[in-house]
Amino acid sequence: DAGVIQSPRHEVTEMGQEVTLRCKPISGHNSLFWYRQTMMRGLELLIYFNNNVPIDDSGMPEDRFSAKMPNASFSTLKIQPSEPRDSAVYFCASRGVAGDIQYFGAGTRLSVL
Amino acid sequence: QKEVEQNSGPLSVPEGAIASLNCTYSDRVSQSFFWYRQYSGKSPELIMSIYSNGDKEDGRFTAQLNKASQYVSLLIRDSQPSDSATYLCAVEYSSASKIIFGSGTRLSIRP
Numbered sequence: 001d002a003g004v005i006q007s008p009r010h011e012v013t014e015m016g017q018e019v020t021l022r023c024k025p026i027s028g029h030n031s032l033f034w035y036r037q038t039m040m041r042g043l044e045l046l047i048y049f050n051n052n053v054p055i056d057d058s059g060m061p062e063d064r065f066s067a068k069m070p071n072a073s074f075s076t077l078k079i080q081p082s083e084p085r086d087s088a089v090y091f092c093a094s095r096g097v098a099g100d101i102q103y104f105g106a107g108t109r110l111s112v113l
Numbered sequence: 114q115k116e117v118e119q120n121s122g123p124l125s126v127p128e129g130a131i132a133s134l135n136c137t138y139s140d141r142v143s144q145s146f147f148w149y150r151q152y153s154g155k156s157p158e159l160i161m162s163i164y165s166n167g168d169k170e171d172g173r174f175t176a177q178l179n180k181a182s183q184y185v186s187l188l189i190r191d192s193q194p195s196d197s198a199t200y201l202c203a204v205e206y207s208s209a210s211k212i213i214f215g216s217g218t219r220l221s222i223r224p
Contacts, residue, residue: 033212042216043157043201056211091156098210099145099164102203104156 004105006092012111018080021108024073025094033102034067034077035091043091049075082112116140117204119215127223132189134218136202139183145205146178148187150198151217157201161187192222 005024013019025032033048047057049069057067064083069075079086089109093102118137126132134148145164149157161176163169163185169176175188185204189196202215 031210035214043214045211045213048211050210098207099205101147101159101162102212104158107156 004092004094004103006090006105006108008108009106010109010111012113013082014113015083016081017112018078019082019086019110019112021077021090021092021110023075023077023092023105025075025092026103027073029094029096029103030072031095031097032069032075033093033095034075035093036088037091037107038088046077079110082110084112086110087112116206116213117202117215119200119202119218121216122219123221124218125221125223126192128192128194130192132192132196132220132222134187134189134200134202134220136185136187136204136215137183138185138202138204140204140206141180141183142207143180143204144207146176146185147203147205147212148174148176148185149201149203149214151201152198160200189220194222194224196220197222 007022031050034046035043037043046059047067052069067077089107091107092105095102116139148161150160151157163176163178166178173190177186199217199219201217203212205212
């Protein structure tokens with residue numbers, strides 16, 4: 001299996017622009033997680049899905065962030081409008097069932113200028 | 114109180130010695146616990162998972178879990194320079210099946 005695939009690997013954008021991050025989980029995995037990592041705050045859980053349904057989005061910082069999972073093989077995290085404080089590495093992770101380990105994608109490094 | 118707490122370090126350990134990393138968590142009903150290693154610029158990778166009280170050994174790594182004290186630790190024996198990384202403790206909150214990470218402990222193995 002190719003593992004969890006994230007795109008793009010790097011994104012540089014200007015403040016106010018819309019940013020869309022993409023994730024393809026491992027085939028057969030039922031849960032998908034979006035995390036954000038910064039030096040100051042560490043690895044923060046933003047939102048996670050079970051069977052394509054959002055279960056907990058309490059970590060989404062504000063209304064500028066939204067996430068979707070239209071099918072079992074694809075998820076997006078959108079920031080609109082983006083701000084410099086959104087600069088971070090965004091990771092997507094998937095796993096099979098509760099209790100299983102998570103597998104992480106390579107991450108998207110986002111820089112908002 | 115943070116849900117998962119770790120000492121941020123850095124923790125400096127001489128090569129060949131035992132490195133001890135600690136983590137405490139706040140949810141008493143948590144059932145699944147994980148240790149991840151993250152090299153700079155890379156994604157987290159799993160080292161150990163532990164689900165029951167006691168010790169679990171895998172090569173040079175031993176995970177220890179004490180649910181009564183809400184404490185989980187990772188021991189690395191015969192530390193190598195390649196063990197220098199940030200170690201992340203993760204806890205699955207069974208009430209919601211969400212996985213929360215600690216802020217990580219930076220470990221440095223000095224030759």
